[in-house]
Amino acid sequence: MTSQPVLINGQWRASTGTETFQAINPATKETLSEVYPVSPWSEVEEVIDAAVAAFKTVRSYPVGRFADFLEAYAAKIELKIDEIVEAAHLETGYPISPRLKDGEMVRTLDQLRQAADAARNQTWSLPTIDTKTNIRSMLGPIGPVAVFGPNNFPLAFNSISGGDFAAAVAAGNPVIAKGHPSHPRTTQLFAEIAQASCERSGMPAGFIQLIYRTSHEDGAKLVAHPKLGASGYTGSRHAGLVLKEAADRGGNPIYLELSSINPVFILPGALEERFSEIVDEFTGSCLMGTGQFCTNPGLVVVKAGDAAEEFINAVAAKFKATPAGTLLGEGVARSLRAGIVAIQQTGAQVVTGNEPADANRCSYANTLLRATGKSFIENPAGHQEEAFGNASLIVVADSDEEMLAIAEQLEGNLTGCIYSNTEGTDDALYDSIAEELRRHVGRLINDKMPTGVAVSPAMNHGGPYPATGHPGFTAVGIPASIRRFASLECYDNVRLHRLPEVLRDENPHESLHRDIDGIMTTDDVK
Structure with a gap:
């Protein structure tokens, strides 16, 4: 052919x-x-x-x-x-x-x-x-x-x-x-x-x-x-x-x-306040596009208690009830399975899924795992293995201090999210986690899942390694x-008519801001 x-x-x-x-x-x-x-x-x-x-x-x-x-x-x-x-x-x-x-x-x-x-x-x-x-x-x-x-x-x-x-x-x-x-x-x-x-x-x-x-x-x-x-x-x-x-x-x-697992911290007051909404938002985000987004929430941290157990059970039920989507290829399915196995080897338990879904297409069952905060802290790298696809790990921390310790052990990620109570009951815990999480993510998010990436001048779709190769872009x-695909050009005492247009005394665009003697302005050089 x-x-x-x-x-x-x-x-x-x-x-x-x-x-x-x-x-x-x-x-x-x-x-x-x-x-x-x-x-x-x-x-x-x-x-x-x-x-x-x-x-x-x-x-x-x-x-x-x-x-x-x-x-x-x-x-x-x-x-x-x-x-x-x-x-x-x-x-x-x-x-x-x-x-x-x-x-x-x-x-x-x-x-x-x-x-x-x-x-x-x-x-x-x-x-x-x-x-x-x-x-x-x-x-x-x-x-x-x-x-x-x-x-x-x-x-x-x-x-x-x-x-x-x-x-x-x-x-x-x-x-x-x-x-x-x-x-x-x-x-x-x-x-x-x-x-x-x-x-x-x-x-x-x-x-x-x-x-x-x-x-x-x-x-x-x-x-x-x-x-x-x-x-x-x-x-x-x-x-x-x-x-x-x-x-x-x-x-x-x-x-x-x-690669990025995009950690989501769900604080106790948020679960108490809007349990069902968070269950729906997480499930929708994790399974959207069969989980094949670079901002897929692959790690969720909750505090131990009845609400955490109810959350895990509710998410597992939705994972079971939602038909598994199609993965991008057999290689993606193999990689997903390998990632799940690697996380299991840390001691994490499968809550639901972890099996082929349909032999006639590239697919794998929606998979939810759980682990303790203690095991995460003891082996943070293993628990942060990326399982690219329709899978996620929920880590149950015993205390506020353990939630913070998990944040301290995170690798670099594109995003990190914190759900907290809107009345302020989680604010002290939020402040401690957010200060640490900020160091490990390119985009810090509050009260929404990370899968949307707007093409906005203020957007950062980057982050510390291993999310990207350089945290500044x-x-x-x-x-x-x-600006990634540019080099800095400097002109020293070059005659005006030989300069690029934007560096001449007259501003070529009325909306172009230039730094002239330390002041951002649209004015001409006087």
Whole structure:
């Protein structure tokens, strides 16, 4: 069977690779018909060289050209929504509605357009002017960016349509998209639209390129390549750390989203006040999308007592009553099972689940485990094993002090949540836990589950290791996410007409705030 073409240097062409792969439909375990190539290193080098050539060209482009591309791309995607979401449905098992068409696609289009706005007004570039020394600086594009997309968000985190892609382009960088093998057809459709949008908006050949898959060794060589500016990766901790080691050796920045169990502390007063609501919110959050969210609540801490036992029983009943969803593939099901086994080996007990759910699709029973606070404190690493999917661990602490001790032992996470009584009966306990939890999470949440990640300028979708590779950056939230794919450019005594537009005396955008002599202002330099 003939394999699908790759997009290299503005052309769709047959791959020179001899290895191929096919995606499966996880809802039926059927192999899908399209065959895709595994690109050899010689092809990866071609992609890098084309991206470097494109970068040399676009360095002189006005910022509006990148915004025009992103807006044209979003508009063209809208014309093919049905075809894209159908492909994503077949490759992931996610329902077309509401998950793909009404949720993830809306978010994808929104973040592309937000990135376009930021590219045009340059809010991300942080222009800074010191008139006394005549030194001026700003953030500028870093160079070709390789984006590795995950399996769980085929649209909004896709390597050629997602947040990393939009951020890299908004900064003025060419993108090398390394597709995820779970949804190659979805990625191919996006790439076809992206290339057409490049041509329409006057972007050079090689500005956007797509290879579907490489060997692990060649992926590591890619992120370490001296001609590459940076990489963005979302996926498993093991694979991400291999890439990070390679990128570090090469001196290249790489921004990683790796793993997170997103702890939720439910304080006694909250359970007493709104028991049923919290049961429903936790169950819905944990099982949403079959638990395949990076912000899935994989760890819940409650204080021992009748209310805690009732909570565990109520959640277990809902887990049993809710049909198990479809996982993204057989590998995800195996990984989920391995994570559950690892948690059991710490002494945790299975409350419900922990068995295959349907032999005809990729699925596993909704699984709830429980452990004591004492066992967690004695083996915190084992209890924090990620079981990616429809599973969670409830830890029952004997005292307030034990709840705080659990917080102190947490690894880095994307989110951490505390439910407390609205009348203030939990405030003292809240204060002690929140102060500690703040150190271990990127986003601190009160009184709601963590699964929603708004594309907001204030959002932090990052956190301490192992949630991400660097706690100072976010993968979601424009303009901050754009700054990952930028370098700091400093101009010392450079003549005004030679400076980038945003560093000249006259402000080019009436809404652009610049730091002039320590004051944020939209004024011109006087």
